[in-house]
Amino acid sequence: MNAHCTKLHLFMDGELSEADAEGFRHHLPRCPACESGLRDLLQLELLAARALGTGAVEQPVEQPRGNVVALGAWVRRNARVVAPLAMAASLCAVMVPRMMPAPEIPAVVFLENQSTRALEGRVSHARADQWRPYVPMRGNNGPGAEASEAPAPTPLPLRPLAEMEERKEFRGIVAAYVLHGQWQQAQAVLVREPASHARDNDLAVVALHDSRFQEALNLLDPVVRAEPKHAQALWNRGLALYGLKQFERAARDFEQVAALGEPGWSDDARGRVDEARAQAQRQRGTSAP
Template identity: 45%
Template sequence: MDLWCKKLYRFLDGELESCDEERFRLHLALCRACASGLHDAMQLEMLSVQALCGAVAHNDAPAPPVEARERVRFALLRGWKGRALGAVLAMGLGALTAFLCPAGLCWGDTWRASARARGMEARIAYAAADGYLPYVPARTGIPERGALLSEPPVPLRTLAALEDRGDLHGIAAAYLVRGELRQAADFLARSPPSVDRDCDRAVVAMAAGDLQGALGLLDGVLRQVPDHPQAQWNRALVLRALGQSLQAAEAFEAVARRGEPGWSEEAGIRARALRLAGHPLN
C-alpha cells in the first residue's frame, strides 16, 4: 500500500484538493486494491438505496448502520464516481421506457442498461449495450467471468423474442455484458458478418487470453472503419495488455478526442495513467 491508497476515503468524501483529486484518479486507474475498495463502497451504497426505497433486505444480508449508509451515499454523490453514477441512473430510467417493444417486452435490463457500473473493461459494439457505465472490477478478479452484482439471467422469453427478430448479435451482447463468454461466442458465430460482430469477437478473444487474435480482429475492423469507437477502445486495452503502454495511451487519447459522454473522460484518465505509469507519483 502506498501513500495514495491511504487517501481513498478522503477521495470518496470529496476532501482532497483538486490537484490531489486528479492525481488520485490516475492512481485509481492502476491500483487494484483501491478499485476493490471503491467496489465495496458502491455495494454499500446500493444497499442503502434499497433500504431508502423500501426494499426488503434478504435475511442473510442485514442492512449496514445508518451512519455508514449516509457516509457512503453522500461521498459517492460528491465524488467523480458519484457524478457518473448520477448520470447513469438518470439515463437508466429513460432506457426502461425507450426499450419497450410493441409486444410488451421490456428490453432495458437485457443489456444491463440500468446497471450502476460495469465489471468488464471492454466496450461492446451493440448500441443498447454500449451506454457508458463507470468501470469497477469484479471482486473475483476476472471481470469477464462474472457479473459485478448478482442478477438473474436474461429471461428465455426475451431471448426467444430477439431470436424471432433475427437479432443474434443482440443475444450475444446480452450474454457478453454478463460475462457469459461461451454463449456470447456461439451467437456471434451465428450472426451475419459485420465490423461490429468482429469487434465483439475480439472482446471474447481478449477475455480468453488470445491477445494477438483480438488485435488482428480489431485491426481488421479499423481498416474498414478507422473511427470505430468500440474497436479503438478495445485495441487500446489489447495494446496495454501486450505491454505497449505508449501505443495504448495514444489509442485511448483518440477515444478521448471523440467527446463521447463518460467514455471520453475515462479514456483520458486511462491515457494519462499509462503515460505516468513509469513515473511514480510523489
C-alpha cells in the same frame, strides 16, 4: 391457475402417472396459460440448441415404465389435440409479428438498471454500450477500475432472447450473453454470423475476456483501418495493446476515443491515457541500463 398448471414440466418430461397425464390432457386445450407455457418451453429449447450449435440427435432410450407416459407417445396418440395447438402456434408465429410492434426489451437484459459496469470491453449493440463506472468482478485489476467490487449480474430472462432470435437481432443476443457472463453462448452465436465489423469487434471482446490479447488485436486492426473512428474498436484495441504491454500504442488509441467526445467514455479514456503513459514510463525505467 389450478393444480394441473403446476404439472406442465412433468408432463413434457413424461414423468406423470397415467391418471395425472390423462387429467392434464383434458386440461391443456382449456388453459391458455399452459398452452402459452408449452410454446415458450419449446421455443427456448430451440433457442438453446441454435445458440450452442447442436442438432437434435436421437439417442437410444429405455422404454418408459408402465406408469409413465412419454410426451412423444402422447403426441402421436392425440394428434387431434396437438394439431390445432401446433397450427395455432404456427399462425401466431407468422401473423403476430406482422400485426404487433416489436416488444420492448427490458432494461435488465442489457443491465441498464445497474449503476456500474463489470465489462471492461465495449460491445457493438448501442443499448449495451452505455457508459457507467467500471467496477470489475473479483480478480480483475485492469486499468480504470474502481476500488469496489461489481455486484453479480441479475439472471438473464429468456423470453427477450427468444424474441430477439425470432427477429434475428444477433447483436442484441450477443450483448446480452456477454453482459451476463455467458461467454460460451455468446461465442456460439458469433461464429454462426456472417463477417462484419460489429461481429469482429464482439469476437474481440470475447478474446479480451480470455486474455487472448493478440487474437483480439488481429480482429480489431482491420476494423480500425476501415473505420478510424469506430469507438468500440478503438477502445477494445487499446485494451488489447495494454494487455500486450504496448502501453504507448494503447495510450494513442485511448486518446482517439477521448477525442470523440462520448459522454462518460471520453473522460474514462483520458484516465486510461494517463495510466498507460505511466506504465510506459515505468517500462522505460526498468529497461534503462
